[in-house]
Amino acid sequence: xxxxxxxxxxxxxxxxxxxxxxxxxxxxxxxxxxxxxxxxxxxxxxxxxxxxxxxxxxxxxxxxxxxxxxxxxxxxxxxxxxxxxxxxxxxxxxxxxxxxxxxxxxxxxxxxxxxxxxxxxxxxxxxxxxxxxxxxxxxxxxxxxx
Ligand code: FES
Numbered sequence: 001x002x003x004x005x006x007x008x009x010x011x012x013x014x015x016x017x018x019x020x021x022x023x024x025x026x027x028x029x030x031x032x033x034x035x036x037x038x039x040x041x042x043x044x045x046x047x048x049x050x051x052x053x054x055x056x057x058x059x060x061x062x063x064x065x066x067x068x069x070x071x072x073x074x075x076x077x078x079x080x081x082x083x084x085x086x087x088x089x090x091x092x093x094x095x096x097x098x099x100x101x102x103x104x105x106x107x108x109x110x111x112x113x114x115x116x117x118x119x120x121x122x123x124x125x126x127x128x129x130x131x132x133x134x135x136x137x138x139x140x141x142x143x144x145x146x
Pocket of ligand 1: 057060061062063084085086087088129130133
């Protein structure tokens, strides 16, 4: 039996649909963040890093260490270690995945907004500090290396 559309388009239904789409998108981002927290990419130590940069969040005491090797101006390998909340550790994992094998110039132009977009979830001022811990450590390491 063929059903005619049960969904009658009107302004109210459209708004409801958009709320559903936003909620679904948020759920997917949250799942991705949890996946990076539980299965972090590039977690560990490098045997002979070109730089190692550590930073801690003074408000909570959590910390992150970023190590990288550079070859011909390209970030050839990167690893991180750290203790911290879901956001700080997932952000570190997402960051390392996004910048691996990119040039130092590309990485220098990687902004907090890029990382926040990768996380894709709303962040208040406290969570923003958590999210940017790894990026700040990375930028400090590159500044010292170059
Ligand atoms: Fe410490 Fe997020 S609560 S880094």
